[in-house]
Amino acid sequence: MSAVSGLISKRLSWPTITMFALGFWLSSSLILDLVIMPSLSAAGMMSQSGFAAAGYSIFSIFNRVELLCAGLILTSLLALRGTSNLYRHVRRWSIFFSLLLLAIALIYTYIMTPQMSGLAVQLNSWEPVNSMPPGMVQMHEGYWLLETIKLALGTLMLGWCYRDQRTLA
Known part of the structure; x- marks a missing residue:
């Protein structure tokens, strides 16, 4: 029983989070980028024809996880404000970069994933799928730029x- 209470009383630090x-x-x-999607390809x-729906499902769930991670990162960096060596040295940059990461996750979730899925939907089930729609190439370039x-x-x-x-340890 003391082992459990010892784990509960031990607090996680914001840098660890x-x-x-x-x-x-x-x-x-x-x-996702280097294993799952190439394997599916x-x-x-x-x-x-059903890949657009499957891709939307995969990326929709993953985008929500990205939003949670970005929010947690921003929250933890704001909590470190003034108490950490990190915040003293690079305070503006760390907050700015975490806001940029949150913006990228928002762009993925609410702009890119719905548009890419919409471009990939095959409206005529009798036509064979020949190639990628023309706008999809530009969307992929934007995705890889944001991913980089x-x-x-x-x-x-x-x-x-x-x-x-x-340095704190």
Whole structure:
């Protein structure tokens, strides 16, 4: 019983919460982008008519998880305000980058995912799926640009939090 109460009384620090949220978000993004979607493409699922609905379901759920992670990161960095070495050194940049990460998650959730799914929907089930719709290529370019920015900023912030955690220990 004392082991359980010892775990409950031990508090998590805000830098730890930030690092966990960033690590989870970045690793799950990489798994989705570099494992799941290429696997579905290699299996030929992207050429089937129901892929737009399946893709929307996958990305809709993942986008909500991204919003939760971005909100948790912003909240934890605001909670660190004035109490952490990280906040003293890079206070404006960390808050700005976390707001930018939240904006990217909002763009994915409410702009890109619905538009890409709408472009991919096959309205005539008798026509075979030949290729990607013309607007989809531009949407993919925008997605990869935002994904690169997200991974770069997230990695930078993860490094800041890790360095801050090490200096506090």
